[in-house]
Amino acid sequence: MITVTLPYPDKLLNPNKRLHWSKVHKAKAKAKADAYALALEAGAKDFQAKRVSVGLTIIPPDNRTRDTDNIIASLKSAFDGVAMAIGVDDSKWSFFIDRKASSHPGAIILEIGGIA
Numbered sequence: 001m002i003t004v005t006l007p008y009p010d011k012l013l014n015p016n017k018r019l020h021w022s023k024v025h026k027a028k029a030k031a032k033a034d035a036y037a038l039a040l041e042a043g044a045k046d047f048q049a050k051r052v053s054v055g056l057t058i059i060p061p062d063n064r065t066r067d068t069d070n071i072i073a074s075l076k077s078a079f080d081g082v083a084m085a086i087g088v089d090d091s092k093w094s095f096f097i098d099r100k101a102s103s104h105p106g107a108i109i110l111e112i113g114g115i116a
Contacts, residue, residue: 001113004042004082006035008061008106009074016070028077035081044085049114051092058099061106068097075108082110 012019012027058071083090094115 001111002039002042002044002047002086004035004039004044004110004112006038006075006078006082006108006110008059008108009071009078013074013077014070015073031075031077032081032084035078036085037081039082039085044082044087047086047088047112047114049086049088051094051115052086052088053113053115054093054095055109055111055113056095056097057109057111058097059107059109060099060102061104063102068099072097078108082112086112 010027010031011017012023013031017024056072058068060066079090079093083093
């Protein structure tokens with residue numbers, strides 16, 4: 001099992017935002033590259049599995065109410081970066097989601113374990 005701690009997703013990645021595509025593209029590229037690097041740091045290259053179980057812990061940066069589905073949609077680029085690092089496409093991930101109390105600056109913790 002590996003644990004990858006990602007920064008809380010940039011507000012530009014929220015699917016409810018209506019922004020110019022170039023701003024969104026830059027934020028997506030940064031999220032993917034950062035997640036890839038953090039996953040490698042956590043030992044992702046040694047990870048071998050065909051399917052994975054992902055414990056997703058959401059720690060928001062403040063007490064504002066946020067929909068879980070929007071948070072997950074904001075993480076799509078980061079998931080792609082982690083998937084690239086571990087070598088398992090995110091279509092083969094099973095999620096278990098937990099939310100914790102807010103803590104600045106917020107974080108997303110992925111606990112990734114192989115299934116088979």
